[in-house]
Amino acid sequence: MLRVAVPNKGALSEAAVGVLTEAGYRRRTDSKDLTVLDNNNGVEFFFLRPKDIAIYVGAGTLDLGITGRDLARDSQADVAEELSMGFGGSTFRYAAPAGQTWTVADLAGKRIATSYPNLVRRDLTERNITADIIRLDGAVEISIQLGVADAIADVVGSGRTLRQHGLAAFGDVLCDSEAVLVRRADTELSRAAKQFAARVQGVVFGQQYVMIDYDCPRNLLDKAVAITPGIESPTVSPMADDAWVAVRALVPRSQHQNLMDDLSEMGAKAILASDIRSCRF
Ligand SMILES: Nc1ncnc2c1ncn2[C@@H]1O[C@H](COP(=O)(O)OP(=O)(O)OP(=O)(O)O)[C@@H](O)[C@H]1O
Numbered sequence: 001m002l003r004v005a006v007p008n009k010g011a012l013s014e015a016a017v018g019v020l021t022e023a024g025y026r027r028r029t030d031s032k033d034l035t036v037l038d039n040n041n042g043v044e045f046f047f048l049r050p051k052d053i054a055i056y057v058g059a060g061t062l063d064l065g066i067t068g069r070d071l072a073r074d075s076q077a078d079v080a081e082e083l084s085m086g087f088g089g090s091t092f093r094y095a096a097p098a099g100q101t102w103t104v105a106d107l108a109g110k111r112i113a114t115s116y117p118n119l120v121r122r123d124l125t126e127r128n129i130t131a132d133i134i135r136l137d138g139a140v141e142i143s144i145q146l147g148v149a150d151a152i153a154d155v156v157g158s159g160r161t162l163r164q165h166g167l168a169a170f171g172d173v174l175c176d177s178e179a180v181l182v183r184r185a186d187t188e189l190s191r192a193a194k195q196f197a198a199r200v201q202g203v204v205f206g207q208q209y210v211m212i213d214y215d216c217p218r219n220l221l222d223k224a225v226a227i228t229p230g231i232e233s234p235t236v237s238p239m240a241d242d243a244w245v246a247v248r249a250l251v252p253r254s255q256h257q258n259l260m261d262d263l264s265e266m267g268a269k270a271i272l273a274s275d276i277r278s279c280r281f
Pocket residue numbers: 009010011012050051067068069070071088089090137138155156157158177178
């Protein structure tokens with residue numbers, strides 16, 4: 001039985017469960033359940049704190065896990081990313097009271113509050129900076145105001161929490177994060193684990209792309225193919241009227257409305273966009 005870890009709460013939990021449900025796996029019915037046995041698919045799910053997931057997977061106790069890239073790096077567990085999942089995007093950054101001009105070099109000798117001490121320590125070491133790391137569990141943005149730190153290093157999503165606490169980010173991003181499926185580093189995935197990853201990837205891909213279908217005047221086909229090149233190449237089918245062809249191609253979801261405008265301007269007709277629920281390559 002394949003053993004897979006899923007965030008039991010927090011920023012990644014809902015989207016992770018959404019992907020797994022769409023991929024056909026059983027969901028938990030009680031949010032207090034820490035395990036769900038999906039006998040039909042041969043998977044046992046473990047609902048764990050996102051911060052702990054890489055530790056279980058790195059130790060080989062669990063085969064795969066969904067967590068944040070930043071959390072996996074901070075855990076220092078022996079894991080590798082099998083795939084990125086396209087949600088839970090954030091950056092991990094230094095921040096300090098807005099209005100003061102900070103550079104990373106100014107952190108020398110200062111107190112830096114964070115819930116990700118290993119990420120911060122590694123960054124400071126690479127820069128040859130010595131500073132005090134104050135390890136906090138959360139609500140890090142309030143720590144300067146409360147007098148325990150001079151600066152912080154924390155997850156920035158929308159940036160709202162920083163702004164609300166009168167803070168501004170500075171310096172390079174320490175980690176560009178998103179939800180990832182991790183496995184133990186330097187080990188072959190089992191057939192079941194590969195199949196699980198392929199199913200998840202199929203759903204993630206379906207969330208990132210849409211299928212576009214349209215009717216195109218044959219003399220404009222080259223132009224149309226340049227607008228919608230698809231993944232390999234678009235499918236072009238004959239139509240009853242020889243002056244026209246039907247074209248079908250996958251396009252990135254984020255661009256599909258712009259591309260539909262372009263196709264329409266070019267002279268394409270009956271332009272349709274449809275969701276893909278899942279796929280395999
Ligand atoms: N806007 C966001 N706010 C917080 N975390 C985010 C955001 N967007 C993505 N994430 C990611 O979510 C993960 C952190 O998850 P979560 O906040 O659930 O963990 P936690 O802080 O350890 O738990 P908790 O907040 O329940 O104490 C990280 O990988 C982080 O990068």
